[in-house]
Amino acid sequence: MQSIYERIELLIKRQGITKKSFCAQLGISTGNMGDWKRGKSTPGTHKLIEIAAFFHVSLDWLILGKQPQTIQESGEDYFFGQMRQLNCQTEELLPEEKNFIKEYLAFTKYRKDQDKDQDTKGENS
Template sequence: MAIYDRIESLIKDRKMTKKQFCLDLSISTGNLGDWKRGKSTPSTNKLIEIAAYFNVSLDWLLTRQEVRQPSMVMEHQASYGRSIGEILMEYGYPLDHSEATFIQEYLEFIKHRRQKENRGD
């Protein structure tokens, strides 16, 4: 199964349109068509976004592994044993793609800042 086929199956599983998928991830419908025809493939960054959007592993999109696995972001456990996703759902606040991306970027910023502080920069 090709990368495009996996993406298409995820779109169908979510019962969404290809147009909505493209809008949510800022992908032109022309690019999606090129992926389908094999004229091009998604960039690494776009594949990471797609995997996070559908909560599947990047490996699942790239390989012939037939079992979908949740992304590492959602598997990351808080210090007291619950995932960030579970905590947010408890408060009735599921994240959309842009919010999840923002939180991930913020966590990366904090990590970078702490590494810099530890080096004494």
């Protein structure tokens, strides 16, 4: 039976990143990872949620190793296709596509901040 740590380690390998990079991205100390590996502790609830979201896996699978159950209503699956994805995208985004999305989000934040600044100036006039 796999432990939570072993499932996290598997996800890290599948993602093609280092443990150090994973820890840095999620704000986890390498000491905590070592404690998880030795079974001295396990990730807290909030960290488990972050890890599951980071790797796009269910908490059931991350914590218990259980595969998600498909909920059916009127005979139709809530998931699409055999891959049980929540969307129809079957391919990973290209690096250029990821960068475009990041730039767009940064631009949107910049515009939102500019609008707030304009609103603040208008109230002070």
